[in-house]
Amino acid sequence: xxxxxxxxxxxxxxxxxxxxxxxxxxxxxxxxxxxxxxxxxxxxxxxxxxxxxxxxxxxxxxxxxx
Numbered sequence: 692x693x694x695x696x697x698x699x700x701x702x703x704x705x706x707x708x709x710x711x712x713x714x715x716x717x718x719x720x721x722x723x724x725x726x727x728x729x730x731x732x733x734x735x736x737x738x739x740x741x742x743x744x745x746x747x748x749x750x751x752x753x754x755x756x757x
Contacts, residue, residue, distance in 0.1 A: 708755045715748035 721741050742748050
C-alpha cells in the first residue's frame with residue numbers, strides 16, 4: 692500500500708492551505724496520474740472524480756484557514 696501526500700497554499704498570510712492524501716496500490720491508480728501542475732484543469736477533475744469513485748483508493752483533503 693502506498694500513500695502520497697501533497698499540499699498547496701502560500702500559508703496563513705495569503706489564504707488557506709490545502710493538504711491532500713491518496714492511498715492505494717500503484718497498479719490500481721488510473722492511467723495519466725502525474726504532477727497536477729502538468730495536467731489540464733479538465734483532466735485533473737476527471738482523475739479526481741475517478742479516484743473518489745473507486746473503493747480500492749482512499750482520498751482525504753483538509754483545509755486550514757488563516
